[in-house]
Amino acid sequence: MTSENHEESMRHLAAQIAAADMAYYQHDAPIMDDAEYDRLRQAWQRHERDHPLLAAAIMPEGENPSARIGAVAARGFKKKTHRQPMLSLDNGFADGDVAAFFKSVRDYLRRDFAADPDLALEIVAEPKIDGLSCSLTYANGQLVAAATRGDGQIGEDILANCLTIADIPPQLHNAGTPPPDLIEIRGEIYFLIADFLALNQSRIAAGEPQFANPRNAAAGSVRQLDCSVTAARPLKFFAYAVGAVEDKNGKAITVPLTPTHWQFLDLLQKWGLPVNPLKKLCHNEDQVLAFYHQIDSDRKNLGYDIDGVVYKVNRFDWQQRLGFAARAPRWALAHKFAAEQGETTLNAISIQVGRTGALTPVAELQPINIGGVIVSRASLHNPDEIARKDIRVGDTVRVQRAGDVIPQIVRVVVEKRIANTPPYEFPSLCPECGSEARREGGEAVMRCTGGLVCPAQAVERLRHFVSRDGVNIEGMGEKHIQNFYQDGLIRTPADIFRLARRRDELLQREGWGQKSVDNLLSEIEQRRLVPLDRFIYALGIRQIGQATAKLLSHHYGDFLHLQNEMLAAANVDSDAYANLVRINQIGTAIAADLVAFFAEPHNRAVVADLLGEINLVGGAAAAVISDSPLAGKTMVFTGELDKMTRREAKALAESQGAKVVDSVSKNTDYVVVGRDAGSKAEKAAALHIKILREDEFLAMTNNHVQAPND
Ligand code: IVH
Numbered sequence: 274m275t276s277e278n279h280e281e282s283m284r285h286l287a288a289q290i291a292a293a294d295m296a297y298y299q300h301d302a303p304i305m306d307d308a309e310y311d312r313l314r315q316a317w318q319r320h321e322r323d324h325p326l327l328a329a330a331i332m333p334e335g336e337n338p339s340a341r342i343g344a345v346a347a348r349g350f351k352k353k354t355h356r357q358p359m360l361s362l363d364n365g366f367a368d369g370d371v372a373a374f375f376k377s378v379r380d381y382l383r384r385d386f387a388a389d390p391d392l393a394l395e396i397v398a399e400p401k402i403d404g405l406s407c408s409l410t411y412a413n414g415q416l417v418a419a420a421t422r423g424d425g426q427i428g429e430d431i432l433a434n435c436l437t438i439a440d441i442p443p444q445l446h447n448a449g450t451p452p453p454d455l456i457e458i459r460g461e462i463y464f465l466i467a468d469f470l471a472l473n474q475s476r477i478a479a480g481e482p483q484f485a486n487p488r489n490a491a492a493g494s495v496r497q498l499d500c501s502v503t504a505a506r507p508l509k510f511f512a513y514a515v516g517a518v519e520d521k522n523g524k525a526i527t528v529p530l531t532p533t534h535w536q537f538l539d540l541l542q543k544w545g546l547p548v549n550p551l552k553k554l555c556h557n558e559d560q561v562l563a564f565y566h567q568i569d570s571d572r573k574n575l576g577y578d579i580d581g582v583v584y585k586v587n588r589f590d591w592q593q594r595l596g597f598a599a600r601a602p603r604w605a606l607a608h609k610f611a612a613e614q615g616e617t618t619l620n621a622i623s624i625q626v627g628r629t630g631a632l633t634p635v636a637e638l639q640p641i642n643i644g645g646v647i648v649s650r651a652s653l654h655n656p657d658e659i660a661r662k663d664i665r666v667g668d669t670v671r672v673q674r675a676g677d678v679i680p681q682i683v684r685v686v687v688e689k690r691i692a693n694t695p696p697y698e699f700p701s702l703c704p705e706c707g708s709e710a711r712r713e714g715g716e717a718v719m720r721c722t723g724g725l726v727c728p729a730q731a732v733e734r735l736r737h738f739v740s741r742d743g744v745n746i747e748g749m750g751e752k753h754i755q756n757f758y759q760d761g762l763i764r765t766p767a768d769i770f771r772l773a774r775r776r777d778e779l780l781q782r783e784g785w786g787q788k789s790v791d792n793l794l795s796e797i798e799q800r801r802l803v804p805l806d807r808f809i810y811a812l813g814i815r816q817i818g819q820a821t822a823k824l825l826s827h828h829y830g831d832f833l834h835l836q837n838e839m840l841a842a843a844n845v846d847s848d849a850y851a852n853l854v855r856i857n858q859i860g861t862a863i864a865a866d867l868v869a870f871f872a873e874p875h876n877r878a879v880v881a882d883l884l885g886e887i888n889l890v891g892g893a894a895a896a897v898i899s900d901s902p903l904a905g906k907t908m909v910f911t912g913e914l915d916k917m918t919r920r921e922a923k924a925l926a927e928s929q930g931a932k933v934v935d936s937v938s939k940n941t942d943y944v945v946v947g948r949d950a951g952s953k954a955e956k957a958a959a960l961h962i963k964i965l966r967e968d969e970f971l972a973m974t975n976n977h978v979q980a981p982n983d
Contacts, residue, residue: 352427722872
């Protein structure tokens, strides 16, 4: 397997694990069985052992499947097989779906209904609690098992956790009707909205991530191997259905405990289980719909999240005859609510820059209470989404909160738009570093091209730079990079090679002694000789894996030649571009990423700075860009520049073949003058040396390349 394939299969694995985790933990709906999941995780761990830095680069911190301690622990729950499967419910959304449900039940039971067309079809309507479903097993009235739904057949054993929930009685009451020898009781564990908000407040205070909604809070609180954590969370429970019932010999009892579901709910209550008080016994479809609409309008005052109303055929003998279709009973329907919405003002659009440089627009909203949760931000996804919905800053917008989905802007209330509100213009520069942002071929996402200088991406890029397949600096783990970056010890790759000058500072750092500092520094020293292909790979240019880096290294042979060619290839009609895409395996998408990387002056400056610290093997690093007007010139920089630091500017000039010196003399060709320049500028004027402003200098660094539309 080539290393690039390696990277690809690791990315694929990581994506599969993330999808499985999401389905399992967020949606309570696994997409694979445990054996399959374990196989994926073991495969990931093998890769991680062999390629720790690549693993770290692929999986951002906290998302690494091996690092997700909580998740791993949750996977450590014992399994529990349900005696009777826990099924889901069919969903309906429109009133018409309810009519169809009534009709299908009547059709199914036509023997009875044909004989007596006036026969009432009683339906029990109950709020559909948006929590975590749970099956409680009582033997001789004693709680002996509790399990999550899992895949419907097998769940996780959460008995210890359930024993800490005050709403769940450890012992059923013997109120007139004694509980059977064994009974599975199904219900929902949930969180009150007020408790959810308070929990999140305390998590913010403790620097912990917040739960997305009350349901996730409930699931996260129950799935704790340490049940003292569960005990500290104010979890609630409602019982609403029965599973298996057995006699003392373990034989299934099929005769219903009560003739109707309505009476069974009563019995549950008598046994000491909480039953939702909002249930209603309805005698026809109109009553059912009236109840649904009533609950929908009351739900914001309930104090807990519900996402619909469940209708159940009341007579158990009919339930038994109706039975089950593939995944849900024929005798029940979940009539879901439309997502809750509200109207508010869009105060601003902020841009977040992710670790891979993706620019994500976020709506900053006038805070609004939607169904008990304060919403102040919503995702806008990407520039296309903003344009498609014509969302403008200052607009009144309809916002929707649906389940665990991040709040969405449904649409703009155009009637309320203030006249002359200008359309939103998506920034073309990265807000973090000022580099150009551009779209990848065909993608909706805008990305910052300043990978090496952008603070949002810096740690990620540095980590990639030192990774085993990159420059391979072993003692430089992610934590060190993060800490050094935070404290300003390293900002760009070149800084790594200048760490030796900061030995004293390193020695004063907590956890660092003479030996570890010297080990690190000597490791760095040994890496000053870098093979060209590793160097190209280490730059972290999008889509440039090891195999492509090797191709480029072979093809161009020399880094500055490569850079020069990529600058020229900005013009797609150039020979340079034709040469580039002629290389086997380099298509237009990869070409575009390469060109964009080198077109960014910040990147070139960082690379040039780096080339001052290392030596490339297999390439003539000192070669100059022969057609740059700066090639062979002697230059001085003085005063403060606006677009880059003087160090970056110096490196950029050197990358074009200029020699940069400190003092002005008659041998100086150019003096670049920034703000507050002093005596050097005066001396240059006196010696009649060509003075350049910053923008003139920058233009010269670009000008030797034909602009795309020239
Ligand atoms: S009855 C055989 N009643 O909704 C069906 N389910 O979407 C037994 N739920 O997995 C379920 N409130 O977790 C029933 N009053 C209620 C419910 C309810 C919430 C959940 C339950 C089920 C899911 C189906």
